[in-house]
Each structure stands twice: as structure tokens, then as C-alpha cells.
Amino acid sequence: MLSNELKTKIHQSFKNLKENMNGFITRQAQNKMIAEISKTLSGEYKNSHNILCVEAPTGIGKTFAYLLGSIHIAKANKKKLIISSANVALQEQLFFKDIPQAQQYCCVDFEYTLIKGRSRYVCIRNLINICEDNKNDNPLFESMPLFDKPPEEYPLEQLSKMLYNYSTKKWNGEIDDLIPTTNHSIWQQIACNRFTCTVKNCEFYKDCAFFKTRQKITKADVIVANHDLVLADLSTGNTVLPDVSKSIFIFDEAHHLNSKALSHFSLTTSTEFIKTSVKQTKEVSETLCKISKQNIPNINIKQIDNYITDLIQLLEQLKFNENIYLFNQGVIDEPIKQISRNILTLIEIIQTKFTLLKEFWSDYLKKTVINKSIHGPINNMAGQCEQHLLSIIALFSSFLQIDEPNKIPNSRWIKKSILTTSKRTNYLLNSAQTDISENLDHLIWSKASGAILTSATLTSLGSFERLNKQLGLLRNENQYLRLPSPFMFNQVDLIIAKLKASPTQVYEHTQETTLQLLKRLDSDEGSLVLFTSNKQMQIVANLIDKKLNCTLFIQGEYPKKNILKKHINLRKQGKGSIIFGLDSFSEGIDLKGNNLTHVIITKLRFSVPTSPIDRTLATYLKSQNRNPFMEISLPDASLKLIQACGRLIRTETDVGKITIFDNRLISKFYGKLLLNALPNYNIIIE
Numbered sequence: 001m002l003s004n005e006l007k008t009k010i011h012q013s014f015k016n017l018k019e020n021m022n023g024f025i026t027r028q029a030q031n032k033m034i035a036e037i038s039k040t041l042s043g044e045y046k047n048s049h050n051i052l053c054v055e056a057p058t059g060i061g062k063t064f065a066y067l068l069g070s071i072h073i074a075k076a077n078k079k080k081l082i083i084s085s086a087n088v089a090l091q092e093q094l095f096f097k098d099i100p101q102a103q104q105y106c107c108v109d110f111e112y113t114l115i116k117g118r119s120r121y122v123c124i125r126n127l128i129n130i131c132e133d134n135k136n137d138n139p140l141f142e143s144m145p146l147f148d149k150p151p152e153e154y155p156l157e158q159l160s161k162m163l164y165n166y167s168t169k170k171w172n173g174e175i176d177d178l179i180p181t182t183n184h185s186i187w188q189q190i191a192c193n194r195f196t197c198t199v200k201n202c203e204f205y206k207d208c209a210f211f212k213t214r215q216k217i218t219k220a221d222v223i224v225a226n227h228d229l230v231l232a233d234l235s236t237g238n239t240v241l242p243d244v245s246k247s248i249f250i251f252d253e254a255h256h257l258n259s260k261a262l263s264h265f266s267l268t269t270s271t272e273f274i275k276t277s278v279k280q281t282k283e284v285s286e287t288l289c290k291i292s293k294q295n296i297p298n299i300n301i302k303q304i305d306n307y308i309t310d311l312i313q314l315l316e317q318l319k320f321n322e323n324i325y326l327f328n329q330g331v332i333d334e335p336i337k338q339i340s341r342n343i344l345t346l347i348e349i350i351q352t353k354f355t356l357l358k359e360f361w362s363d364y365l366k367k368t369v370i371n372k373s374i375h376g377p378i379n380n381m382a383g384q385c386e387q388h389l390l391s392i393i394a395l396f397s398s399f400l401q402i403d404e405p406n407k408i409p410n411s412r413w414i415k416k417s418i419l420t421t422s423k424r425t426n427y428l429l430n431s432a433q434t435d436i437s438e439n440l441d442h443l444i445w446s447k448a449s450g451a452i453l454t455s456a457t458l459t460s461l462g463s464f465e466r467l468n469k470q471l472g473l474l475r476n477e478n479q480y481l482r483l484p485s486p487f488m489f490n491q492v493d494l495i496i497a498k499l500k501a502s503p504t505q506v507y508e509h510t511q512e513t514t515l516q517l518l519k520r521l522d523s524d525e526g527s528l529v530l531f532t533s534n535k536q537m538q539i540v541a542n543l544i545d546k547k548l549n550c551t552l553f554i555q556g557e558y559p560k561k562n563i564l565k566k567h568i569n570l571r572k573q574g575k576g577s578i579i580f581g582l583d584s585f586s587e588g589i590d591l592k593g594n595n596l597t598h599v600i601i602t603k604l605r606f607s608v609p610t611s612p613i614d615r616t617l618a619t620y621l622k623s624q625n626r627n628p629f630m631e632i633s634l635p636d637a638s639l640k641l642i643q644a645c646g647r648l649i650r651t652e653t654d655v656g657k658i659t660i661f662d663n664r665l666i667s668k669f670y671g672k673l674l675l676n677a678l679p680n681y682n683i684i685i686e
């Protein structure tokens, strides 16, 4: 029950916001959202979990609503508030803009912190080791066999600069703040990694970027995370975030949770990776044993090589389509299964032996003094070996698992690629869950102290059913709310432009889009043009850039936040500014007033089921006499259209228009369904 004391605090905070926030407008929907969140989290609804799914239209101010509605309850019940957003850019927006602003009005003290995935922080030990190793003429490990390409020469100057900047506190150790950025393969070698990190045994532990952030979590009341991090942490033992049962989760942009979870529970390995991982394990085991004077365990490389050769012979006979072979309904052919079982058994034996050896080594290090330049690289390689063996075991276990009848099968497929140096064919084995509802229930819904899922697009064509099915929520066990918008959408024109070409005629549509933009873009206005393909965006930008009388920003030429800043600055000076963007500009962007008065959508975003997971799901639906277009592609397109249109009106006084260059809205049967799912814009068909 919501106590009177808590009620008063929530009211007081809201009053503060109302009286002190510049441009505050009372919005019934926002008030309702605060009230329902606080009721749900305080257990006011009998026979219901403390879970609320709330669909709140774009721009109503969800962030303030969930903060005000939950922070008092979390604090009073000694629970941590974990706010999870879809990506790092949105996390930073919450951390640097929204939460500090909301904090001013909340009548409760709270500390907040931001945490990203472990691999976004530098491992300072690895950075130091690499800088030192590069100077060393006689490195401990001759080869780094896991690389397809020979390891690039490390840009020692750049790494030393990073080290200097970190030790002088000019750089915080996060990849997102690294200037200049470094390439992915180099970053992988110096990034923090669960398997190579020795935690408190590391001499840099106290100065470690990741652990310093993690310590802040213990003190913080509010933790700003992202969906990937939450899923990664909860499925690997909940060691980074606070205990799930002592946490209240707010999933902002919750419509991304399903796709994030699907990719999270997807496993992969490859024939070359297995061979080289075993070789590396043997090499590291021998080094460990020589130093500690142990008997070297027998790691049967020949046997693994033979099995892999047999497996490759079978895979070569499959009929690949664009380098992918998808097993029908996830069922693997028996001969491939047999060899996979043999590989799994052998890898499990190697892994058991290696774990024992690693434990022995760890004890040995406690008793024996060994130069860090020797044990540092060994520990790193040993951690990597363990990680690789476990990932191979996980893949084969899932690859061989028998799917339950009457459930959507797992998706299993093989992908071919050619290795850069040896030119050999590498076969990637993949296994992915197509239904993650039970995992989410097990990891979050059944354990968390409370959860709020919110977004402007939670329902699909009017119902929460799809969300429930995907995420494993049950209608009669949770609370659901759909809020009306406070904005007068009927005063906004949504123009379906008259174009001859359909977006499926790519060349013609691109040419016509260019002409239409030149005709319709006003060089005194703030405009956002949304594309679904980078190629089309670049072609159109090249064709029109010089013909515009105002600045054009193209996604990718600067970081997103810099583009927005520059755009707002130009608008402040009364100058026109146009942004060309892809998907990430169609969500979360908050450009108020005359910063944005024209949104142009060049094409509807239909996700064609091309990925193996989508194809497995589509085949399954067809086998059940269901229609994948109506159940997957159309709801996804609808959601993206609502989000894209939602960039325009952000306050009660905003005005402007939306123009769409996709004539399928009129010519196809589904056009009406898409238009009906939008707010009640004034639709003009040219």
C-alpha cells in the first residue's frame, strides 16, 4: 500500500516540478503515469505482480513520470532503481540531462550513477602489458593463434598516449570518451574482460575504470544501465548490478527488449575457432606446467582436428544460400549431430582438465614469487582459453538440444566465410533462441521487486498481446496502461506525397526523393529527413547538398549528440538546418519548438525476415497457418512509423508537418492499418 507519507512526498515533488520547471504544462497523461507507477510499485493492486506496462505517446515526458513515480518508493523500501535504456546514447541523455533536471524537483536525496557493459572500459593492466610487451624483443607467447589475420602491429604511440591520459585523469577509460577512437581489434585486446580479469588479485584493481564505476553502484540509489548490460549481467550470475530481488527496474524504450534479448541469447562458434582455441589451450597448459614443474595434461589436438575435418566434409555437402545454410525448423541432420556430440565430449574433457590446471596455477602463484611480466600474459591467455572453451561448449549444448514439441524451435544455421590469410573456408555454427519469454521470466519478472516497461510503442495495432508473448508477461498478472496524448495532433498535417515510384523501385525512388526534397525543404526551417538505407541517404545527400541554402548534417559525419547541438545552435541564430538520419534519429530525439517543424519520412521501414532467426520464426508461423507479414513485419513497420512521426510534436505549442514519400500507404491494403495506428493527424493524400 502506498503510505500517506509516500503519497505526500510524491505530490510534493510533483508540485515542485510544476512550480519551478520552465515551460511546465499540466498533462493529465503524465499525472496518470506517475500515479499508476507508484500504485503498482507499492503493491496496491492485489493479485498482481508489481509490474506495469505503460504505453505513453511520444513527448509526454515519460522520464519525469517514471522518476517521480518510483524514486520515493525505491528509497523507502531500500531498493535500488535500475533505469535501463536501449543504448548508450539514450543512457547518456538520461544521465547528463534528464536525471539531473528531475533531481532538482524530487523531495528526496538520491545518488545516481551510470554503468555500461564491461567491454566499454579499458583494462589498464592489459594496456600496460601491451605497451611493455611491445618493447620486449622476446615475448612469452610467440603466436596469437586466435587471430584470423596476423595481429596488427599495435599503434604503440596511441596506446602510450591512452595510458598517459588515463594515469593523468584526462581520460576516464571508457571507449565512448576516447579521442581519437581506436579500431575494434585493438580495443578488444585492452578492454576489460570477465574471463581475463583477476579482480582483487590485480595490482591495478583500485585504479581500474570498471571497478571504480562498480563501486559507485553500491552507493547509488539510481543506476542508469542499458538493456544489453542488464541481460548480460543477469544471465551471467548478477555480479555487476544489484541483486535483482532488491531492485526495481524501469525499462525505457521497452519495445527494444525483445530484439536485444534475442541477439543476447544467440550463440556462435566456428571450425577454425575450435581448432585454434584447443591449440592455444595446449600451449598455455604447457607453459604453466613448465613453470610450475607439473606433468603436462594430455590435450588431444589430433583428435579434435580429425573431428573438425569430418564435420567440414559434411558441411561442404550442404546447399548454401548466400553463404547461409538454415536447418529446417532447427532440426540438425543426424550425421552432423553425431560429430558435434563427439566434439562436445572432447572439449568438455579438455575444459575440465584445464580448469583444474588453472586452479592449481592460481594456488601456485599465491605461494611463489613470479615476475609479473611472466604471469601477467599467462593469466590473460589462460582466461581467454577458458572463455573460448566455455563458449564452444555452450554452442554445442544448444546446437544439440532437442526442442520441446509445440514450441517455437530454436534457430540453427551454418555460415561460410573465407579466412583472409589462409584462404581456407571457415564454417560458423550458430544456435539462437527464437522465444526468450521464459528466460526473461526466470531472470527478471519472477524475481524483481518491481518493473515498469514503457515506450510510445508497446502495443501492436492496439493490443499488448504481442509484447506479452514476446517477453513472457501474463495479462492477468500485471498492470497495463495506454495513455492518450496531450497534444493536438489533428492540427498537424501528415502529407502522403504524390510520387510515381514505389520505394521498391530503388533507383527511381531515389531520384524522385531528391527532386521532392529540393521542392519541399525550406532552408529557413529546422527539418529532419529519415531514411531506411544509408546508401540512399548518401546518394541523396550528394545530389542535393550544394543546392541547399542552409546547413545539411548527415548522420555519421559527427557523433549524434554533436549534430543535435550544432543544429540547435543554428536554429537559435535563426538559420535553417536540415538533418539526414537513419533509424537512431527516428527515436528518442527531442527537438522542441522551431528546432523541428518538418519531418520527412522517405520510406516505410519493413523488416524483411532475412535473418536466420526471423526466417525460422516465419516458417514456424506458416506451419501453424499463421501469417508472418501480419504478425511480424507489419507491427514492426507500424511501431517505427509512430516513433518517426513522434519526433515532430514535443510540446503543446509545437507546430509543423510530416511528409511521407511512400505511396504504399495508399496503394497497399496494409496502408490503412498503418495510418489508423497513428495519432489522429490531419491526413492529406496528394
Ligand SMILES: Nc1ncnc2c1ncn2[C@@H]1O[C@H](COP(=O)(O)OP(=O)(O)OP(=O)(O)O)[C@@H](O)[C@H]1O
Pocket: 023, 024, 025, 026, 027, 030, 056, 057, 058, 059, 060, 061, 062, 063, 064, 455, 456, 587, 588, 589, 590, 646, 650, 651
Ligand atoms: N509536464 C511537462 N511540461 C512541459 N514539458 C515537459 C513536461 N514533462 C516533461 N517535459 C519535457 O518534455 C520533453 C519530452 O520528455 P521525454 O524525453 O521524457 O519524452 P518521452 O515521453 O520519453 O518521449 P519519447 O517517447 O518521444 O522519447 C523533455 O524535454 C522534458 O523536459
Ligand code: SF4
Pocket: 122, 123, 124, 125, 126, 192, 193, 196, 197, 198, 199, 200, 202, 203, 204, 205, 208, 209, 210, 211
Ligand atoms: S581489475 Fe581486472 S579489468 Fe581492472 S585492470 Fe585489473 S585485470 Fe584489468
